[in-house]
Each structure stands twice: as structure tokens, then as C-alpha cells.
Amino acid sequence: MALHKENILVVDDDIHILELLSRQLKSLDYHVYKAISVKEALYILRDSTVDLLITDIQMPEVDGLQLLKYANEHYPLMPKLVVTGYPSVDGALEVIKTGAIDYLTKPFTKVELKKSIDKAFNNKEKQSSSTKSDIKFEGMVGSSSAFQDILNIIDRVRDNRATVLITGESGTGKELVARAIHYSGKFSKGPFIAVNCGAIPESLQEAELFGYMKGAFTGANENRGGFFQAAEGGTLFLDEIGAAGLAVQTKLLRALQEKEITRVGSRKLEKVEIRIVAATNVNLLEEIKNKNFREDLYYRLTVVEINVPPLRERKTDIPLLVEKFLRKYGVEYKDRLPRISSVALEILERYPWPGNIRELENIVQRMVIMSDGPIGVEDIPEFLKYQIDFPQKGLVPLREMEKEYIKKVLLHTKGNKTKAAEILQIDRKTLRDKLD
Ligand SMILES: Nc1ncnc2c1ncn2[C@@H]1O[C@H](COP(=O)(O)OP(=O)(O)OP(=O)(O)O)[C@@H](O)[C@H]1O
Ligand SMILES: [Mg+2]
Missing domain, CATH: 3.40.50.2300 (Response regulator)
Structure with a gap:
């Protein structure tokens, strides 16, 4: 058997x-x-x-x-x-x-x-x-060269234990990158343990991460392992590493250098075989300047650095992401795969997405829930439409101006062509020709 x-x-x-x-x-x-x-x-x-x-x-x-x-x-x-x-x-x-x-x-x-x-x-x-290099990781989609660069680094690090630091704004996909490194690589049989350092009070961080011995502090009623022991053989994902207190940073440095840890209340060294992936959305170099983060730990963590750029800097990823989320929520809520009009998609491509992919996912989810037919301009939340940017730098050909202006008017009329033609004072057929 x-x-x-x-x-x-x-x-x-x-x-x-x-x-x-x-x-x-x-x-x-x-x-x-x-x-x-x-x-x-x-x-x-x-x-x-x-x-x-x-x-x-x-x-x-x-x-x-x-x-x-x-x-x-x-x-x-x-x-x-x-x-x-x-x-x-x-x-x-x-x-x-x-x-x-x-x-x-x-x-x-x-x-x-x-x-x-x-x-x-x-x-x-x-x-x-x-086929090693063209593997897609963990449901990640994208087509920009920035995204391709990220996939290439993942491909390079997934089968070894080099420490990786993932940087990027909130909602850019840092955790997904960490999961991709783990689940596509050689150590995927081991556990993936994610710890949000920002969610653990500083006074408890050491005990939570490295474990403790019975009697080490009030309330320590038994010997217990921490997240390091739990991740043995796999990957420990230290999210929001900038929130790790200075005391625990010293121990982390040791753990990274010597691959050894000690529980709180014990002197015994324990060997750990894990890969550490850390992530931060704050600028750690600033934190070093402000004496909140150890410089030596920073260099230990950045053996490999993966910067995940904000979505506004890789807008060519937007159509694929939209398609992915339409499918995800279409199947979940409507039992079908909703479509989106090209004008609506273009608006989504022009919005600056301060909340990055997480914000895009939320908006698509909301539009799928709220709309019955294919998703059009009228389904896009108002606040978003007013924040899209038109390229206004320098001079543009009249045709381009006209195109942008027509789009703006169509936005205003929520895609209603009769109303748009009225505002533009042209007949509907002319408008249709121009749209073609
Ligand atoms: N390339 C991608 N393809 C598909 N989905 C993605 C991609 N990148 C991110 N996502 C999705 O976007 C959401 C946010 O990603 P994630 O939680 O990894 O971001 P984060 O950078 O860790 O954010 P935070 O800093 O706020 O913790 C998740 O639902 C994730 O699945
Ligand atoms: Mg995260």
C-alpha cells in the first residue's frame, strides 16, 4: 500500500x-x-x-x-x-x-x-x-516586465534557503510572492508559517517566535515551541518585519547567522532548518536612520530582495488581473463568467490604484455583485471615475484630444451615447464613426 x-x-x-x-x-x-x-x-x-x-x-x-x-x-x-x-x-x-x-x-x-x-x-x-522557467506561481497573473522580473527571481530562490526580503506598498502582492516561493519550490512539503510581527505586542514577540520554557515568565505553564519550531523544514514568513522590536531583532540576527535559536528561559541551542522570507511596506533604511531597525539585520535579510512595484507602475498587468477576479467572483456569486466592456476596462487601467491589487480585487468583486449583465462604465464606482488621469503632459495631436474628450464626455454620461452626442452637438452617427 x-x-x-x-x-x-x-x-x-x-x-x-x-x-x-x-x-x-x-x-x-x-x-x-x-x-x-x-x-x-x-x-x-x-x-x-x-x-x-x-x-x-x-x-x-x-x-x-x-x-x-x-x-x-x-x-x-x-x-x-x-x-x-x-x-x-x-x-x-x-x-x-x-x-x-x-x-x-x-x-x-x-x-x-x-x-x-x-x-x-x-x-x-x-x-x-x-518546463521550469514558464511555471506560473500560485495563481499569480501579470504580463508586465516588472512582473516577469519577479517571477524570474522566484524561480531562482525557490529551491534554496537564501533569505528573501520582499518590499512594496500595501496590497501589491507581497504575501502572494512569499507563498509562491514556498509552494513552488523544493521545501513545499514542509510548512509555510506566516507571522504578522505587527500583530504581536513587542513584549511577547520573543516568546511567540522562539518558544519558551515552563516558568520563564508569569503564565508560562508549560514548555512551548514558537513559530520558528513550527516552520521546521519549511518557510517562516515574517510579515511587517519593521514592527519587530529591537530585542527580538538581536535574536533574529543570531537565528539567521547561526541557524540556531534559544527559547525564552533556556540556554540550550536548538538547530533550525528553515527558510526565512520577510516582508515590509515601510522603508527599512529610514527605520535604520531612526535607530528603530538594526542595520546588520537588514543586510542579513536582504540576501535577495524582491521589490513588488505599485500597480500604477505596471498598468499592463491590469487586464489580466481584472479577468482573474471577474472569473473568481463570477463563479462565486453568479455562476457565470462576467464580461467587461473595453471602455470600462480602460477606465480601470487609468485609475492610479493607491490600494494596489487588493483595491482592484475589491472593486471588481463589488462590480460583479452589483451588475447583472456585462460590466460597463455605469458599474464603475463614481469616485474612481473622477480620479482617472489623462495624459496632459505636452501637446497632443487634435485627434488624440478629441478622443480623450469624447471619452470624458462618455464617462460623464455613463456610456450613454445619445446624451454624449447631445453634449458634443454632433449626431449619433458621427459619434459612432468616431468611436469606431
Ligand atoms: N499577481 C497577482 N495575481 C493575482 N492576484 C494577486 C497578485 N498579486 C496580489 N494578488 C492578490 O491581491 C491581494 C493582496 O495581495 P497580498 O495580500 O499578497 O498583498 P501584500 O503586499 O501582502 O499587502 P499588505 O502589505 O497590505 O499586507 C491578495 O488577494 C492577492 O491574492
Ligand atoms: Mg501582506
Whole structure:
């Protein structure tokens, strides 16, 4: 019997097939997750570790092809297997194009099922050893060169224990980068432990991080490990490292240099095998100047530095992010994939996003909830429309001016072309031509 049970997610709208498959898989000693719709499957994918996806194609509402497309984008390394009752030539072709590896026609025997699963897992091994650089991490999307640079650094550090410092404004995706380093790399079998230093009072930081001995302080009723011990073999993510007090900074420095820690109330050295990833949205160099942060610790932390630029400096990432969040919330709230008009998307591309990706995600979520059809200019919150910037530096050709002005008027009329034509004092057809 296998020691490690693989997790298989089975998606089929037919409850009988779902049960049958699940029984067969369990008897083959796999752990099974069942989903009777794509929507349910997405929840499971998000919350669990799935080693293989087995899905039906023909399903009401969102079909299996959409699920495969989503899974290929977000979990490119997870093998996928298609089970269907309608093996049409076109269907098969489409499935192969989405990257699904094998194709099983209902009804099938347990032996056939086992064969397909083995093949899927074998292909995975081949794939992961050959396509290293174009792996997409942890559902991260983006197309800007800044984003590509980040992926390249992740690729370089994920298989070693070099300490990484991630810097960037709030909401830019620092934690996601930290998770990507861990979960895509060699130590992903170990734990990922995230600690928000800003949330722990300074007086408790040492005990929380390094653990303590019974009797070390009032309330220490037993020997306890801290976050360092909990992260053994994996990654310790020290978020808001700027909030670590000076006392704990001294101990952190030691831990990084010697890979050794001591619990509060003990002198015994404990070896730790972990990778440390830290993040900050404050400028640590300023903190060093103000004597709030140790310079030597700063240099220990920045063996590798990843700066995640604000969204306004990588606006070409916006369309992909919008699409990702439309899909996420569309499936969650509306059971469909909402579309967005190009004018609406352009407004989103021009807004400066002070809250970065987190703000973008919130706005998209809100628009999905509030709108019924495709998302248009009228669904964009008012405050946002008034803050978009038009390029006003220098002189521009009349055509460009006209284009910008028409867009501005359309914004004002919330996309209503009749009203816009009235304001511009041109007829609707002229406006339509200009829009084309
Ligand atoms: N490249 C990306 N693709 C898709 N989603 C992203 C990307 N970057 C960030 N996000 C999403 O944006 C949100 C904010 O990201 P995250 O929490 O990692 O930011 P942060 O930099 O840690 O923010 P803070 O400094 O406020 O803690 C999360 O929901 C995250 O999943
Ligand atoms: Mg964070």
C-alpha cells in the first residue's frame, strides 16, 4: 500500500458516476474530493491540495472545458484527466488543446481508470523537470516586465534557503510572492508559517517566535515551541518585519547567522532548518536612520530582495488581473463568467490604484455583485471615475484630444451615447464613426 495518498478531485454532475468513481478511486487507495459542479470544484481547488483533477466535460452552467482552462492557468503542473460520455472528435481535440493529458470514455473498467491515472502522474513528472522557467506561481497573473522580473527571481530562490526580503506598498502582492516561493519550490512539503510581527505586542514577540520554557515568565505553564519550531523544514514568513522590536531583532540576527535559536528561559541551542522570507511596506533604511531597525539585520535579510512595484507602475498587468477576479467572483456569486466592456476596462487601467491589487480585487468583486449583465462604465464606482488621469503632459495631436474628450464626455454620461452626442452637438452617427 502506498504511504502517501494522493488527493484526487472528481467533478461530475451525475451523482451516480461521482459515487462510482469515488468508490473505485478509494479502493485504489487514493483520497477523493467530490464536486458536482465546477463552482464546487473551484472551492475545493482553492482550499485544498489536489494532485489530480478528473472531470466530466458536459455539465450544466459552467462546463468541464472552462474548468480545465482555469486549472491550466492556475495549476499548470497539476495533471488533469477527462472523463466523458460523448467522445466526439471535436470534443477530444478541444480537450487536448486545453492541455488535458488523457481522455477516458464512459463506461470504463477500474483497470482502465488505473492506467489513465498512472499515465497522468507520470506525465507530470516529465513536465515538471522540463518546463521550469514558464511555471506560473500560485495563481499569480501579470504580463508586465516588472512582473516577469519577479517571477524570474522566484524561480531562482525557490529551491534554496537564501533569505528573501520582499518590499512594496500595501496590497501589491507581497504575501502572494512569499507563498509562491514556498509552494513552488523544493521545501513545499514542509510548512509555510506566516507571522504578522505587527500583530504581536513587542513584549511577547520573543516568546511567540522562539518558544519558551515552563516558568520563564508569569503564565508560562508549560514548555512551548514558537513559530520558528513550527516552520521546521519549511518557510517562516515574517510579515511587517519593521514592527519587530529591537530585542527580538538581536535574536533574529543570531537565528539567521547561526541557524540556531534559544527559547525564552533556556540556554540550550536548538538547530533550525528553515527558510526565512520577510516582508515590509515601510522603508527599512529610514527605520535604520531612526535607530528603530538594526542595520546588520537588514543586510542579513536582504540576501535577495524582491521589490513588488505599485500597480500604477505596471498598468499592463491590469487586464489580466481584472479577468482573474471577474472569473473568481463570477463563479462565486453568479455562476457565470462576467464580461467587461473595453471602455470600462480602460477606465480601470487609468485609475492610479493607491490600494494596489487588493483595491482592484475589491472593486471588481463589488462590480460583479452589483451588475447583472456585462460590466460597463455605469458599474464603475463614481469616485474612481473622477480620479482617472489623462495624459496632459505636452501637446497632443487634435485627434488624440478629441478622443480623450469624447471619452470624458462618455464617462460623464455613463456610456450613454445619445446624451454624449447631445453634449458634443454632433449626431449619433458621427459619434459612432468616431468611436469606431
Ligand atoms: N499577481 C497577482 N495575481 C493575482 N492576484 C494577486 C497578485 N498579486 C496580489 N494578488 C492578490 O491581491 C491581494 C493582496 O495581495 P497580498 O495580500 O499578497 O498583498 P501584500 O503586499 O501582502 O499587502 P499588505 O502589505 O497590505 O499586507 C491578495 O488577494 C492577492 O491574492
Ligand atoms: Mg501582506
